[in-house]
Amino acid sequence: MQVTMTVNGNEVTEDIEPRLLLVHFVRDVLGLTGTHWGCDTSNCGACVLWLDDVPVKSCTTLAVMASGRSVRTVEDLAQGGVLDPVQEGFMQEHGLQCGFCTPGMLMTARWLLDHDADPDENTIREAIAGNVCRCTGYENIVRSIRWAAAHADGAEQQAAPATDEVTA
Amino acid sequence: MTTTDTPGTTADVPRARTAEAAGAPEAPLSAAGNPIGFGRMLRKEDARFLRGQGKYVDDVQLPGMLHGAVLRSPHAHARIVSIDTSAAEAHPKVRAVITGAVLETLNLAWMPTLSGDVQSVLCTDKVRFQGQEVAFVVADDHYSARDALELIDVEYAPLPAVVDARKALDPDAPLIRDDLEGRTDNKIYDWEAGDAAACDDVFSRADVVVTQDMVYPRVHPAPMETCGSVAHMDPVSGKLTIWTTTQAPHAHRTLYAIVAGLPEHKIQVISPDIGGGFGNKVGIYPGYVCSIVGSILTGKPVKWVEDRSENLMSTSFARDYHMHGEIAATREGKILGLRVNVLADHGAFNGVAQPTKYPAGFFHIFTGSYDYAAAHCNVTAVYSNKAPGGVAYACSFRITEAVYLVERMVDCLADELSMDPAALRMQNLLQPEQFPYTTPTGWEYDSGNYPAALTEAMRIAGYDELRAEQAALRADPDSTSMMGIGLSFFTEGVGAGPRKHMDILGLGMADGCDLRVHPTGKAVLRLSVQSQGQGHETTFAQIVAQELGIPPEDIEVVHGDTDNTPFGLGTYGSRSTPVSGAAAAVAARRVKDKSRIIAAASLECSPDDLEWDHGRWHVKGDPNQAKTIAEIAMLAHGTLELPDGMEGHLDAQVVYDPPELTYPFGAYISVVDVDKGTGAVKVRRFIAVDDCGPRINPMIVEGQVHGGLADGIGMALMEVIAFEEDGNNVGGSFLNYLLPTSMECPSYELGQTVTPSPHHPLGVKGVGESATVGSPAAIVNAVLDALQIRHADMPLTPAAVWRAQQGNPIRTDLAIV
Ligand code: FES
Numbered sequence: 001m002q003v004t005m006t007v008n009g010n011e012v013t014e015d016i017e018p019r020l021l022l023v024h025f026v027r028d029v030l031g032l033t034g035t036h037w038g039c040d041t042s043n044c045g046a047c048v049l050w051l052d053d054v055p056v057k058s059c060t061t062l063a064v065m066a067s068g069r070s071v072r073t074v075e076d077l078a079q080g081g082v083l084d085p086v087q088e089g090f091m092q093e094h095g096l097q098c099g100f101c102t103p104g105m106l107m108t109a110r111w112l113l114d115h116d117a118d119p120d121e122n123t124i125r126e127a128i129a130g131n132v133c134r135c136t137g138y139e140n141i142v143r144s145i146r147w148a149a150a151h152a153d154g155a156e157q158q159a160a161p162a163t164d165e166v167t168a
Numbered sequence: 169m170t171t172t173d174t175p176g177t178t179a180d181v182p183r184a185r186t187a188e189a190a191g192a193p194e195a196p197l198s199a200a201g202n203p204i205g206f207g208r209m210l211r212k213e214d215a216r217f218l219r220g221q222g223k224y225v226d227d228v229q230l231p232g233m234l235h236g237a238v239l240r241s242p243h244a245h246a247r248i249v250s251i252d253t254s255a256a257e258a259h260p261k262v263r264a265v266i267t268g269a270v271l272e273t274l275n276l277a278w279m280p281t282l283s284g285d286v287q288s289v290l291c292t293d294k295v296r297f298q299g300q301e302v303a304f305v306v307a308d309d310h311y312s313a314r315d316a317l318e319l320i321d322v323e324y325a326p327l328p329a330v331v332d333a334r335k336a337l338d339p340d341a342p343l344i345r346d347d348l349e350g351r352t353d354n355k356i357y358d359w360e361a362g363d364a365a366a367c368d369d370v371f372s373r374a375d376v377v378v379t380q381d382m383v384y385p386r387v388h389p390a391p392m393e394t395c396g397s398v399a400h401m402d403p404v405s406g407k408l409t410i411w412t413t414t415q416a417p418h419a420h421r422t423l424y425a426i427v428a429g430l431p432e433h434k435i436q437v438i439s440p441d442i443g444g445g446f447g448n449k450v451g452i453y454p455g456y457v458c459s460i461v462g463s464i465l466t467g468k469p470v471k472w473v474e475d476r477s478e479n480l481m482s483t484s485f486a487r488d489y490h491m492h493g494e495i496a497a498t499r500e501g502k503i504l505g506l507r508v509n510v511l512a513d514h515g516a517f518n519g520v521a522q523p524t525k526y527p528a529g530f531f532h533i534f535t536g537s538y539d540y541a542a543a544h545c546n547v548t549a550v551y552s553n554k555a556p557g558g559v560a561y562a563c564s565f566r567i568t569e570a571v572y573l574v575e576r577m578v579d580c581l582a583d584e585l586s587m588d589p590a591a592l593r594m595q596n597l598l599q600p601e602q603f604p605y606t607t608p609t610g611w612e613y614d615s616g617n618y619p620a621a622l623t624e625a626m627r628i629a630g631y632d633e634l635r636a637e638q639a640a641l642r643a644d645p646d647s648t649s650m651m652g653i654g655l656s657f658f659t660e661g662v663g664a665g666p667r668k669h670m671d672i673l674g675l676g677m678a679d680g681c682d683l684r685v686h687p688t689g690k691a692v693l694r695l696s697v698q699s700q701g702q703g704h705e706t707t708f709a710q711i712v713a714q715e716l717g718i719p720p721e722d723i724e725v726v727h728g729d730t731d732n733t734p735f736g737l738g739t740y741g742s743r744s745t746p747v748s749g750a751a752a753a754v755a756a757r758r759v760k761d762k763s764r765i766i767a768a769a770s771l772e773c774s775p776d777d778l779e780w781d782h783g784r785w786h787v788k789g790d791p792n793q794a795k796t797i798a799e800i801a802m803l804a805h806g807t808l809e810l811p812d813g814m815e816g817h818l819d820a821q822v823v824y825d826p827p828e829l830t831y832p833f834g835a836y837i838s839v840v841d842v843d844k845g846t847g848a849v850k851v852r853r854f855i856a857v858d859d860c861g862p863r864i865n866p867m868i869v870e871g872q873v874h875g876g877l878a879d880g881i882g883m884a885l886m887e888v889i890a891f892e893e894d895g896n897n898v899g900g901s902f903l904n905y906l907l908p909t910s911m912e913c914p915s916y917e918l919g920q921t922v923t924p925s926p927h928h929p930l931g932v933k934g935v936g937e938s939a940t941v942g943s944p945a946a947i948v949n950a951v952l953d954a955l956q957i958r959h960a961d962m963p964l965t966p967a968a969v970w971r972a973q974q975g976n977p978i979r980t981d982l983a984i985v
C-alpha cells in the first residue's frame with residue numbers, strides 16, 4: 001500500500017507492506033540508518049524517533065501509522081552543519097561510547113529540553129528511563145543533557161573547539 | 169594523586185578541557201585545543217555517531233543483497249526425526265534453504281570452537297539447547313525470510329535435558345555429546361591450581377574455617393547491537409568479504425580460512441562500528457557461517473542479523489559458576505588459606521574464548537588481593553543443555569567469578585569473626601613492599617599500593633560516618649528501610665598475553681601495529697585491536713601524540729579491516745591498551761629514534777648532540793637549531809642523504825609480545841537501602857577507586873568505569889538467564905532479562921590512585937573490565953550487610969531478598985522453585 005508522510009521536513013511517498021515497522025521503513029526504505037533497532041519487545045529505546053513531535057519507539061509502530069504525519073529522526077538534529085546543543089553536550093560530556101543507543105537518547109533528550117528547559121538530574125533520569133545504554137552507566141548522559149540545558153542558546157557550541165571538523 | 173567527584177553535584181561541575189592525567193606531565197595543547205599526549209580529549213569518533221552516521225553491520229546495504237534468517241530449536245534436547253523444507257523452498261521470495269544436510273555436503277555442518285571442541289553450525293543429529301540453529305533461509309527481504317521459517321516442518325523426538333549442572337554428572341544423566349567418540353559422560357575437564365596438600369595443612373591448623381556455597385548465575389553481555397554479518401562471496405574474484413560484528417577480526421579471518429579452506433588473502437573481514445561487545449562478539453556464531461554459505465550458494469551478498477531473543481538465547485553467555493569456598497584464618501583475623509571447588513556449566517559445546525593453557529580462564533587468580541599461606545582450586549566443567557559460551561561480559565577471563573568468590577568469602581569471614589569487613593581487608597591486603605608478588609597459584613602481580621586505594625575509597629565514602637548512620641538506623645524501630653555498606657577489593661590480570669604462555673587456537677596473543685608518518689608530518693596508525701565503544705580512534709592517537717608530538721587530530725587510527733591492518737588477536741580481556749597500546753608506543757619510539765638520526769644528518773651534528781622537546785629535536789644548548797617531526801618527515805621522504813644503511817621514509821612496524829600481564833586493581837564501596845516492605849534494593853552511592861596506572865584519556869577511563877559499575881548493578885540485582893526444568897530459557901527477551909536503566913544507577917563517585925606497571929612502556933594497565941569485575945561483590949555485600957544475612961545468590965531481586973529474609977534463599981539461576 002502507499003503511504004505519504006513528512007520525514008525530516010521532506011515529503012516521501014512509498015509503496016510498502018502494511019506490516020512494515022516504522023523502524024524498518026526509515027532504515028531500509030529511506031536509508032536513514034541513524035535510527036537503530038535493539039530488541040523485540042519495546043524495551044531498549046534504540047529506535048526512538050519523533051512522530052508528530054512526540055518520541056515513539058519505532059520498532060512498535062507500523063509505518064502506515066505514520067501516514068499523513070511527520071517523522072523526525074536523529075539525522076535532522078544538526079541544522080546547517082551545526083550540532084544541536086544535545087549533540088554537542090553528548091560530545092562535551094562523553095555521553096556516548098559505542099554510539100548505538102545515542103540516536104534514541106538524543107531524540108528523547110531533545111524532547112525533554114523542549115518541554116523543560118532546565119531539568120534536574122532526577123527529571124533527566126526519569127525521561128531517559130526507556131532508553132537503555134549498555135556502555136556509559138548513564139552518568140555522562142545525565143551530564144550531557146545538563147550541558148545542553150546550560151548551553152541552550154548554542155553560543156558555546158559555536159566557540160567549542162572543532163574536534164568534529166577533524167574527522168567529519 | 170587523587171581526584172574525586174562529589175555526589176549529586178557532578179552534573180554541574182565545569183570540566184577542564186586540558187590535560188589532567190595523573191602520573192603524566194601535562195601535555196601541551198594543539199591548535200585545535202587537544203592535548204598533544206595524555207589528557208582529557210573529546211572523542212574523534214563522536215562526530216559520526218552523533219549525526220546518526222555510524223556504520224554498523226546492519227547499516228550495510230549492498231546491491232542485490234539478500235536476507236537470511238535462522239530457524240531455531242524450541243527444544244533443549246531432542247533428536248531430529250525429519251526436516252521438510254519443501255514449502256519454504258516454494259515461497260516465491262526464497263532463494264535458498266540450508267539445512268545441516270546441505271552443510272554436510274560442504275563439510276561445514278560442524279565448526280571448531282575457540283576451545284578445541286566442535287560446535288554444530290546447523291543441526292544434523294540432535295539439538296542440544298533451546299535456540300540451537302536448525303536451518304537457514306535466504307530470501308529477498310527480511311520479512312519473507314522470517315515467513316519462510318514458519319514453512320519449515322521439523323519433527324523432533326524430545327529427550328530429557330540436563331539443565332542443573334549439579335545433575336550433569338549423575339550416572340543416569342542423559343549423554344549430551346554423543347557426537348564425540350568414546351564419550352560416556354558430560355564432564356569436559358577437571359582442572360586444578362595451587363597446592364592442595366599445603367592447603368589441607370593450613371586448614372587443619374586454623375582457628376576458624378568458614379565455608380560458603382555460592383552461584384554466579386548465567387548472565388549475558390547483551391550489547392545494544394546484536395550480532396550479525398553481511399557476507400559477499402564475489403563469484404568472479406573468488407574473494408569473500410564479510411562485514412561482521414567481531415571484536416577480533418584477524419582471529420575470525422584465520423578461523424574462516426581454516427574452516428572454509430580459503431587462503432587468508434581471499435578473505436576480508438570488516439568489523440565496522442560495533443554497538444558494544446563485552447565479549448559477546450569474540451566467538452564465531454553459526455549465523456555468520458550460514459550467511460557465508462548463503463552467499464556462496466546464491467552468488468549474492470547475504471545479510472543476517474539476529475534479533476534480541478536469538479542474541480540472549482544462543483550467543484555467548486557469561487559465568488554459570490557454582491562455587492564452594494572455604495577460607496581459613498586465625499581468630500584475630502589473619503587470613504591463612506583459601507580453597508574453592510567450582511562446578512562450571514559450559515553449555516552444550518565448549519565454546520569459551522580464552523588462552524588454551526587455562527581451561528578455567530584466569531579463575532585461579534581467586535586469591536585476590538590478600539596474602540596467604542596456601543590456596544587451591546579445583547574446577548570441574550560439564551556440558552549441559554544450554555547455549556555455549558562462558559567467557560564474556562567483561563569478565564577478564566573469569567576474574568569476575570574469582571573476585572566475587574574471594575570478596576564474598578572475606579565478608580563471610582568478617583561475619584564469623586564479628587569484625588568490620590573494611591578492617592579485615594585492611595589487615596590482610598598485600599603491602600606495597602611485597603611487589604612484585606607471586607601468588608600461591610603462580611601469578612606475578614606487577615605493582616600496587618592496595619592500602620592506599622582502600623584508604624582513599626573509605627575517605628570518599630566517609631566510612632565511619634556511614635557505619636554510624638547505619639547503627640542509628642538499625643536502632644530505630646520505625647525505620648522503613650535497611651541500610652547496607654558493602655566493600656570489594658579486586659586485582660585483575662589483563663593484557664593477555666605473553667606468547668610463551670598464551671594462545672587461542674594456537675595463535676599467540678601478540679598484536680601488530682603499523683605507524684606511518686606521511687611527508688607532511690601527519691600520521692596513520694593501523695591496529696589489530698577493535699573498538700566496540702572504547703574510543704580507540706582517540707586514545708591511540710593520543711599515545712602516538714605523546715611520543716612524537718604530532719597533534720592527535722593529525723593521527724588517523726585505522727582498525728577493523730583485515731585488508732588494512734596488521735595481524736593480532738583483537739579486543740577483549742582489557743587487552744587493547746596493555747598490548748596494542750604498548751605496540752603503538754614502541755612503534756612511535758622507533759620512529760622517534762629514526763627521526764633523531766635524520767635530524768642529526770640534516771643539522772650536521774651527531775644524534776647524541778640532540779635533545780627531544782615536544783615534537784622536535786634541537787641541538788643541546790641551542791633550541792634554535794632544531795627540526796620538527798614534520799620537517800623530519802619531509803626530509804625522510806625527500807632527497808637528504810641518509811646515513812649508511814638507513815632507508816627513507818618514516819615508519820615502523822611492531823609486533824608486541826607482552827612480557828607479563830598487567831595488574832590493575834581497585835577498592836569499591838557501595839551503599840544500599842533495602843525497603844523493609846518490598847525487598848527492593850536502591851543503590852544509594854557507589855564509590856570506585858581505580859588504579860589502572862597513568863590514564864591516557866581520563867574522560868574515557870571514567871566512562872569505562874561508569875559503564876562497568878552499571879553492569880555490576882545489573883548482575884547483582886537484576887540480570888539472570890534462568891531455565892525451567894525442561895531447558896526452557898526464561899531470560900530470552902528484555903521483558904525478563906532486565907537491564908539496569910538510568911533509574912537503577914546512582915551518580916557514581918570515582919577516585920584514583922596511580923601505580924604504573926613497571927614493564928609496560930607507558931606504565932598503563934588497562935581498565936575496560938575493572939568495574940564489571942569489582943562491583944558485583946560490593947553490591948551483594950552491601951545488600952547482605954543490610955539484611956544481616958551471610959549469603960544469598962544474585963540477582964538480588966525484591967523476591968530473592970524477601971525470600972532470603974524469610975531464611976529461604978533459592979537458586980536464582982533456575983526458574984525451578
Ligand atoms: S528496538 Fe528496542 S525499543 Fe525499539
Ligand code: FES
Binds near residue numbers: 095133444
Ligand atoms: S553508548 Fe553503547 S549502548 Fe549507549
